[in-house]
Amino acid sequence: MLNPNAKLNQDLFDESKLKMTATRDGFGEGLVLAGEENENVVALSADLTESTRVEAFAKKFPERFFEVGVAEQNLATIAAGLGVSGKIPFIASYATFSPGRNWEQIRTTIAYNDSNVKIVGAHAGVSVGPDGATHQAIEDISTMRVMANMKVIVPCDAIEAKKATLAAAKIWGPVYIRLGREKSPVFTTDETPFTPGKVEVLWSPSSGSGRLLKPQVLIIGCGQLLYNALIAARDLEKEKIGVIVLNSHTIKPLDEKKIIELARKTGAVVTVEEHQVLGGLGGAVAEILAKNAPCPMEFIGMQDVFGESGPASELVEKYGMGILNIKTAVKKVLRRKR
Amino acid sequence: MLILDDKKVRFLEILANRIRQDIIRMLVQAGSGHSAGSLGMADIFTAFYFHILNHNARKPHWPDRDRLILSNGHICPVLYATLAHAGYFSIDELKTLRKLNSRLQGHPHRKVLPGLETTSGPLGSGLSQAIGMALAARLDNKKYRIYCLTSDGEHQEGNHWEAVMFAGKNRLSNLTALVDRNNIQIDGYTEGVMPLEPLKEKYEAFNWHVIEIDGHNFEHIVDAVAEAKAIHEKPTMIIAHTIPGKGVSFMESDYKWHGIPPNQSQAKMALKELEIIGRKIHGGI
Numbered sequence: 001m002l003n004p005n006a007k008l009n010q011d012l013f014d015e016s017k018l019k020m021t022a023t024r025d026g027f028g029e030g031l032v033l034a035g036e037e038n039e040n041v042v043a044l045s046a047d048l049t050e051s052t053r054v055e056a057f058a059k060k061f062p063e064r065f066f067e068v069g070v071a072e073q074n075l076a077t078i079a080a081g082l083g084v085s086g087k088i089p090f091i092a093s094y095a096t097f098s099p100g101r102n103w104e105q106i107r108t109t110i111a112y113n114d115s116n117v118k119i120v121g122a123h124a125g126v127s128v129g130p131d132g133a134t135h136q137a138i139e140d141i142s143t144m145r146v147m148a149n150m151k152v153i154v155p156c157d158a159i160e161a162k163k164a165t166l167a168a169a170k171i172w173g174p175v176y177i178r179l180g181r182e183k184s185p186v187f188t189t190d191e192t193p194f195t196p197g198k199v200e201v202l203w204s205p206s207s208g209s210g211r212l213l214k215p216q217v218l219i220i221g222c223g224q225l226l227y228n229a230l231i232a233a234r235d236l237e238k239e240k241i242g243v244i245v246l247n248s249h250t251i252k253p254l255d256e257k258k259i260i261e262l263a264r265k266t267g268a269v270v271t272v273e274e275h276q277v278l279g280g281l282g283g284a285v286a287e288i289l290a291k292n293a294p295c296p297m298e299f300i301g302m303q304d305v306f307g308e309s310g311p312a313s314e315l316v317e318k319y320g321m322g323i324l325n326i327k328t329a330v331k332k333v334l335r336r337k338r
Numbered sequence: 339m340l341i342l343d344d345k346k347v348r349f350l351e352i353l354a355n356r357i358r359q360d361i362i363r364m365l366v367q368a369g370s371g372h373s374a375g376s377l378g379m380a381d382i383f384t385a386f387y388f389h390i391l392n393h394n395a396r397k398p399h400w401p402d403r404d405r406l407i408l409s410n411g412h413i414c415p416v417l418y419a420t421l422a423h424a425g426y427f428s429i430d431e432l433k434t435l436r437k438l439n440s441r442l443q444g445h446p447h448r449k450v451l452p453g454l455e456t457t458s459g460p461l462g463s464g465l466s467q468a469i470g471m472a473l474a475a476r477l478d479n480k481k482y483r484i485y486c487l488t489s490d491g492e493h494q495e496g497n498h499w500e501a502v503m504f505a506g507k508n509r510l511s512n513l514t515a516l517v518d519r520n521n522i523q524i525d526g527y528t529e530g531v532m533p534l535e536p537l538k539e540k541y542e543a544f545n546w547h548v549i550e551i552d553g554h555n556f557e558h559i560v561d562a563v564a565e566a567k568a569i570h571e572k573p574t575m576i577i578a579h580t581i582p583g584k585g586v587s588f589m590e591s592d593y594k595w596h597g598i599p600p601n602q603s604q605a606k607m608a609l610k611e612l613e614i615i616g617r618k619i620h621g622g623i
Contacts, residue, residue, distance in 0.1 A: 042477070063477065064477070066473065068500070068504055069500075069503070069504070071500035071503075071504070073462075073463070073466075073496065073497040073500060074466050074497060074500035074501055074504060077463045077466030077467050077470070077497060077501070078466045078467070078469050078470040078473070078501070078504065079470060080456075080463075080466075080467050080470060081456075081466065081467035081468060081469060081470020081471045081472075081473070081474070082470040082471070082473060082474050083470070084448070084455070084456070084467075084470075084471070085470065085471045085474030085475070086401075086474060086478070087470075087474050087477070089470075104460055105460075105463055105497065108457060108458075108459065108460050108463065109456065109457065109463055109467055112447070112449075112457050113447075113448055113449070113456060113457040114448075114449055
């Protein structure tokens, strides 16, 4: 059942009532609010102001918005200078370009230099769709989380993206926020707790209806795919398989304590992310579990391949990140447990 | 900025000579590091920290200080030696360059040493960071100025030209950049590796004001900065022609000295030459 404490949208399994909004829209809204809260918030864009949703901020605070043109290295390094001069710069582009093309600039001038810059990578994952693999960032969680000083947040829907944006403006130091292009289900609410660095249980086996299902598998996810994980959890419950679904929106710092505790409780883990299975959320979880609570794991994500053009939902299915894939992974990890 | 009279010029020449001697001592102690560019820029660093910059070594984080950004971090021996002479830390600490637990990292790290404005080393990123600081100053209506020192070799980096374009477009007149035009880089002479000329015309085409100077002439350096301050509608680039390895005859203008330190006997010879130059300056007073 849905965790009542997570205060999720109660209509989330009713597609007719479900609101669909892209996480980038939540960011755009959050950025304006952050700008209202703190006059030191500034924004920079590399010729993608509209599609990264920085436009509303740029219109409201034109003197605090800087267009750098198609120049992602300059985007990061100008922000690094602003960030050590009392400003809180948000830099937005597509994740393949920033933090893709400008990785070294981010490493030296933002992370190592500890400049207060917020890097926003839109168009992450294969759900970017028709633009194809060149524009589908599937390595950005890995490449950002390996940097010392860097925090990594992957919001699961537009509301969480807004909260993450506001939180990032208040956190001192470099933060990477990962966003999607496509509209996706808004399944959290304004009341859903969000604390960077803390996981949130979204689903746990039902209690109270006579027989109590034991939690057998822990699903840890981030980003829009968490919605698929919730549907998988509901379906699995009908098959008498109890799972816990955990929203690990913050990949770094990872909520190690809670993840270890729940992995010990279930003894099996499936990670779900629209990202390479190498080094992303799954990798981060495997690192801490190998050390503290070794257990069988399955990894839902891009299996060391590039994406391609196509409709977003079909790409998610083709590359093995659909609801059925999650259910299959849960059953597989259960078998390995025995 | 104070008036530069003959007495002050003599003072700066003596200081630059001492800084060059410290650079040699630091490099031979460290056993690695960049000799040529460090020696070549000693006069410019001396002019900035002892005549041009509005700064206070006792308050390195004073918000209204002028900012000096060293983009080509590998010539940090000259920056460290100058900062020590300016009082940011003790001259004795210079011998810890590149050693374990030292604040004097092989390439400068802002977080550990007072007086540094950026972390640098990877080339071509300094000018954009200086731009970020210039934008912040403009937003906050601050009068401090931003100076960015760059190398000629790093002009081969795309990031640098992205910055040049941006500063020209945004008419950042509170930003003055300087290029150490010493014509050398690791693999050879710049015009052989990847030609930069016509450099002046390139900057002018990007809407910058350009001044060419002799980078070993204190009057030239100070006058160029004064001129840059008077230009209100453009950023200024000072092309400073310098001799890499300046002051040490066997290092001068030889690209092989770009990235190596002197050994013990070479250091002895270098110091001897610099001491003779030092005595000559003293004799002139």
